Amino acid sequence: xxxxxxxxxxxxxxxxxxxxxxxxxxxxxxxxxxxxxxxxxxxxxxxxxxxxxxxxxxxxxxxxxxxxxxxxxxxxxxxxxxxxxxxxxxxxxxxxxxxxxxxxxxxxxxxxxxxxxxxxxxxxxxxxxxxxxxxxxxxxxxxxxxxxxxxxxxxxxxxxxxxxxxxxxxxxxxxxxxxxxxxxxxxxxxxxxxxxxxxxxxxxxxxxxxxxxxxxxxxxxxxxxxxxxxxxxxxxxxxxxxxxxxxxxxxxxxxxxxxxxxxxxxxxxxxxxxxxxxxxxxxxxxxxxxxxxxxxxxxxxxxxxxxxxxxxxxxxxxxxxxxxxxxxxxxxxxxxxxxxxxxxxxxxxxxxxxxxxxxxxxxxxxxxxxxxxxxxxxxxxxxxxxxxxxxxxxxxxxxxxxxxxxxxxxx
Amino acid sequence: xxxxxxxxxxxxxxxxxxxxxxxxxxxxxxxxxxxxxxxxxxxxxxxxxxxxxxxxxxxxxxxxxxxxxxxxxxxxxxxxxxxxxxxxxxxxxxxxxxxxxxxxxxxxxxxxxxxxxxxxxxxxxxxxxxxxxxxxxxxxxxxxxxxxxxxxxxxxxxxxxxxxxxxxxxxxxxxxxxxxxxxxxxxxxxxxxxxxxxxxxxxxxxxxxxxxxxxxxxxxxxxxxxxxxxxxxxxxxxxxxxxxxxxxxxxxxxxxxxxxxxxxxxxxxxxxxxxxxxxxxxxxxxxxxxxxxxxxxxxxxxxxxxxxxxxxxxxxxxxxxxxxxxxxxxxxxxxxxxxxxxxxxxxxxxxxxxxxxxxxxxxxxxxxxxxxxxxxxxxxxxxxxxxxxxxxxxxxxxxxxxxxxxxxxxxxxxxxxxxxxxxxxxxxxxxxxxxxxxxxxxxxxxxxxxxxxxxxxxxxxxxxxxxxxxxxxxxxxxxxxxxxxxxx
Numbered sequence: 001x002x003x004x005x006x007x008x009x010x011x012x013x014x015x016x017x018x019x020x021x022x023x024x025x026x027x028x029x030x031x032x033x034x035x036x037x038x039x040x041x042x043x044x045x046x047x048x049x050x051x052x053x054x055x056x057x058x059x060x061x062x063x064x065x066x067x068x069x070x071x072x073x074x075x076x077x078x079x080x081x082x083x084x085x086x087x088x089x090x091x092x093x094x095x096x097x098x099x100x101x102x103x104x105x106x107x108x109x110x111x112x113x114x115x116x117x118x119x120x121x122x123x124x125x126x127x128x129x130x131x132x133x134x135x136x137x138x139x140x141x142x143x144x145x146x147x148x149x150x151x152x153x154x155x156x157x158x159x160x161x162x163x164x165x166x167x168x169x170x171x172x173x174x175x176x177x178x179x180x181x182x183x184x185x186x187x188x189x190x191x192x193x194x195x196x197x198x199x200x201x202x203x204x205x206x207x208x209x210x211x212x213x214x215x216x217x218x219x220x221x222x223x224x225x226x227x228x229x230x231x232x233x234x235x236x237x238x239x240x241x242x243x244x245x246x247x248x249x250x251x252x253x254x255x256x257x258x259x260x261x262x263x264x265x266x267x268x269x270x271x272x273x274x275x276x277x278x279x280x281x282x283x284x285x286x287x288x289x290x291x292x293x294x295x296x297x298x299x300x301x302x303x304x305x306x307x308x309x310x311x312x313x314x315x316x317x318x319x320x321x322x323x324x325x326x327x328x329x330x331x332x333x334x335x336x337x338x339x340x341x342x343x344x345x346x347x348x349x350x351x352x353x354x355x356x357x358x359x360x361x362x363x364x365x366x367x368x369x370x371x372x373x374x375x376x377x378x379x380x381x382x383x384x385x386x387x388x389x390x391x392x393x394x395x396x397x398x399x400x401x402x403x404x405x406x407x408x409x410x411x
Numbered sequence: 412x413x414x415x416x417x418x419x420x421x422x423x424x425x426x427x428x429x430x431x432x433x434x435x436x437x438x439x440x441x442x443x444x445x446x447x448x449x450x451x452x453x454x455x456x457x458x459x460x461x462x463x464x465x466x467x468x469x470x471x472x473x474x475x476x477x478x479x480x481x482x483x484x485x486x487x488x489x490x491x492x493x494x495x496x497x498x499x500x501x502x503x504x505x506x507x508x509x510x511x512x513x514x515x516x517x518x519x520x521x522x523x524x525x526x527x528x529x530x531x532x533x534x535x536x537x538x539x540x541x542x543x544x545x546x547x548x549x550x551x552x553x554x555x556x557x558x559x560x561x562x563x564x565x566x567x568x569x570x571x572x573x574x575x576x577x578x579x580x581x582x583x584x585x586x587x588x589x590x591x592x593x594x595x596x597x598x599x600x601x602x603x604x605x606x607x608x609x610x611x612x613x614x615x616x617x618x619x620x621x622x623x624x625x626x627x628x629x630x631x632x633x634x635x636x637x638x639x640x641x642x643x644x645x646x647x648x649x650x651x652x653x654x655x656x657x658x659x660x661x662x663x664x665x666x667x668x669x670x671x672x673x674x675x676x677x678x679x680x681x682x683x684x685x686x687x688x689x690x691x692x693x694x695x696x697x698x699x700x701x702x703x704x705x706x707x708x709x710x711x712x713x714x715x716x717x718x719x720x721x722x723x724x725x726x727x728x729x730x731x732x733x734x735x736x737x738x739x740x741x742x743x744x745x746x747x748x749x750x751x752x753x754x755x756x757x758x759x760x761x762x763x764x765x766x767x768x769x770x771x772x773x774x775x776x777x778x779x780x781x782x783x784x785x786x787x788x789x790x791x792x793x794x795x796x797x798x799x800x801x802x803x804x805x806x807x808x809x810x811x812x813x814x815x816x817x818x819x820x821x822x823x824x825x826x827x828x829x830x831x832x833x834x835x836x837x838x839x840x841x842x843x844x845x846x847x848x849x850x851x852x853x854x855x856x857x858x859x860x861x862x863x864x865x866x867x868x869x870x871x872x873x874x875x876x877x878x879x880x881x882x883x884x885x886x887x888x889x890x891x892x893x894x895x896x897x898x899x
Binding site for chain 1: 513517518521524542559576580581620621625626629637639642651657660661664671674680682687689690715724725727795797
């Protein structure tokens with residue numbers, strides 16, 4: 001065990017961490033090192049310092065403290081019944097790696113997770129100690145994301161929130177039944193209670209204290225979670241239902257969807273196939289509709305046959321095609337809510353339309369200049385000098401749009 | 412082409428450097444206030460061979476040029492763009508702004524669109540600089556320094572230096588680029604001339620670790636080369652120590668992914684059985700059935716896993732009743748709300764606070780009463796970050812009577828207070844009109860007296876202050892009556 005070099009450990013413990021989707025370094029409070037004379041800053045917007053060939057952003061040093069684990073979750077490469085190579089970092093090794101990488105501008109900070117060894121408190125305690133040393137001994141001002149172990153004590157969680165920008169607890173799977181089946185030792189009840197506890201703490205610390213009138217620091221980047229999709233049979237509608245519940249109940253900043261990826265030495269209870277990446281992408285789009293476009297969860301898939309998102313077209317276009325009675329929308333008159341529901345119009349474009357039309361009436365080509373592609377948009381809007389006529393209700397509309405979008409993509 | 416233009420131009424402006432925004436601004440102000448149209452101006456960068464030789468008209472006495480505030484900031488950003496036509500273009504925008512003050516709000520205008528495109532390009536380049544600068548360490552101890560070589564598309568070093576100061580305050584560093592360099596000695600920032608790649612260190616031992624990380628964080632089953640290249644275009648690769656790994660990672664990905672899938676499940680390692688035995692001992696079969704509870708605390712434990720209706724699915728937890736198990740009165744509400752669901756205690760949210768205050772006014776000791784809900788899980792519809800309360804249906808109320816009945820059987824109170832219609836339905840087994848029966852005591856077949864009143868959340872929902880106060884008074888009167896009934 002002790003014969004492993006830092007490089008070997010890094011290889012094992014980053015390989016073990018790569019199935020966690022989140023790498024976000026955004027959403028925290030602004031902070032720099034001018035006063036402390038230390039190293040590190042967060043400026044609101046996260047920075048992706050590199051991209052792996054899987055197209056995913058590398059923003060944080062994402063590693064496990066150890067991949068030894070007492071849990072036996074069948075979808076996880078680190079489950080106790082797996083024959084994967086095991087390693088364990090020392091606290092000082094993680095601190096040094098983080099600082100060495102950060103000083104060279106490889107990363108925005110650290111995302112530390114861990115297998116659970118011996119007891120939840122012991123593992124959580126070591127993770128908190130890494131964060132404490134970074135903040136207090138290294139004067140580190142970069143981003144820290146700690147994965148929280150649901151069963152860890154309240155005192156440790158409090159400390160974790162003091163040093164970390166973001167805390168997260170994985171719900172693992174969209175339904176409790178899924179968790180019970182694939183992660184028999186995990187308790188969905190405890191996971192919910194932990195998320196509720198984090199929400200309470202975040203709300204409590206957001207209030208100025210009575211004595212100092214200052215806000216105490218507690219996870220300024222909020223909490224997030226991740227669920228694995230495609231490992232059980234939950235439909236997209238069911239997944240989105242879980243997300244809506246999680247956003248509403250625990251005020252999460254993000255729900256991450258991780259397409260189930262085959263893992264070496266896999267358990268036989270799982271599908272052996274490539275991860276459903278397009279499905280994952282459509283889920284993120286639908287998640288955006290709930291958070292930024294004013295859609296309620298049930299309406300996203302209302303009227304669909306199987307509760308699954310259309311893989312060929314984006315969920316807003318699919319919704320519009322099922323709800324053609326609400327179109328065309330007049331670009332020059334419709335309110336923000338109605339504009340946000342037009343396929344192809346994003347929040348920024350809608351803001352520009354609202355601003356521009358105060359000064360002049362928009363024609364179709366004006367709208368074309370504001371957004372990426374007019375092909376998707378044309379059947380759904382009325383503009384100065386443009387009316388889609390019968391186009392909106394045409395039978396072959398879906399196919400036509402799909403075709404024109406594909407042509408554009410080829411170009 | 413430039414030369415021909417210059418000949419025709421009536422005025423030539425000589426800027427001190429590619430990033431001489433102050434010089435551009437001064438010249439543009441003079442020219443615009445003298446009504447010099449864009450076509451009459453040529454823009455040039457001074458060189459050593461050709462120093463600035465501006466002969467520009469003075470600003471007429473008392474003349475002022477007013478532009479929208481946002482223009483200055485946006486022009487300053489676009490000014491960093493490498494497009495040699497930017498000086499003339501920005502002057503044209505300024506020229507148009509004199510007569511079209513709203514121009515910048517018209518996003519569909521060709522010039523506004525071009526300005527935005529230039530700004531975007533500069534911002535993106537800046538963002539990529541924040542991301543892709545790679546420092547290499549030289550020296551140790553007192554001599555420790557970090558030096559980077561970077562090739563931006565636009566003239567952004569000056570603009571971005573502060574970012575690196577804020578981030579790497581406690582470090583001595585230098586960023587070299589072809590156009591300019593920035594140097595921080597721990598106290599002072601200096602902008603210097605451009606450099607070449609050979610001026611930067613050629614290696615750093617930590618890069619081996621970084622490459623190890625890059626290789627291992629990559630999941631070959633998720634290959635998406637286009638997505639990677641969109642965000643990390645090849646032009647940046649030559650200065651990224653990890654990028655030389657990319658071709659072989661891509662080439663090997665399919666094989667690696669197939670190997671991952673093909674690697675069949677194996678026999679668990681020996682430590683697995685030990686871990687299972689120590690941490691997850693097999694539980695004794697069938698726990699005690701939940702109707703055996705002989706105390707409120709046992710009942711509360713049993714209710715934690717309640718699956719008698721589907722409401723547990725969306726709620727956080729069972730919110731059981733609270734109070735002494737020999738209480739003489741039980742208050743029954745409708746269901747827990749958002750706050751109660753999170754805290755796991757009844758009557759702690761806004762309605763609970765109103766309830767507490769009025770109980771206190773009526774002289775009822777909250778510590779001596781038992782409070783609970785007709786339905787023990789929160790029923791809601793999510794709306795963004797809020798949860799909208801939904802009324803439990805008769806089936807859910809019926810399912811939860813299993814718990815209410817046992818709470819009453821164990822506590823055996825003299826009096827029950829039904830707060831609202833759902834509580835009345837639960838306690839009396841039939842729907843009643845609360846507003847009509849308010850203030851009355853109904854005696855159940857088993858002898859329990861049930862006092863009927865509204866739910867305190869009703870007071871919260873009234874907008875009009877006088878009405879709200881009147882309703883509060885009525886509820887207070889009800890609570891005083893409850894106090895008398897308790898004594899009786």
